Amino acid sequence: MFAKRTREEELGDFIADVLKDEPDSFRRRIVAILAKLTPSDWAAIEKRGREILDELEEEKKKPAP
Numbered sequence: 001m002f003a004k005r006t007r008e009e010e011l012g013d014f015i016a017d018v019l020k021d022e023p024d025s026f027r028r029r030i031v032a033i034l035a036k037l038t039p040s041d042w043a044a045i046e047k048r049g050r051e052i053l054d055e056l057e058e059e060k061k062k063p064a065p
Contacts, residue, residue, distance in 0.1 A: 005013075018027045037045075 015031070018025075018031050021028050
């Protein structure tokens with residue numbers, strides 16, 4: 001049976017795995033882009049993500065046509 005890994009362990013393993021990819025792989029390029037985001041960029045992404053989730057929840061509440 002496997003021990004539950006922490007979020008930090010999962011992130012560390014993911015980053016280690018991405019760094020094994022070819023330098024021009026999509027995963028490395030997207031992680032490099034994300035690494036350049038500022039705290040305000042992250043806040044904006046979080047805000048929009050929450051808005052989208054709220055919209056999806058509202059859509060689920062509507063009766064089917």
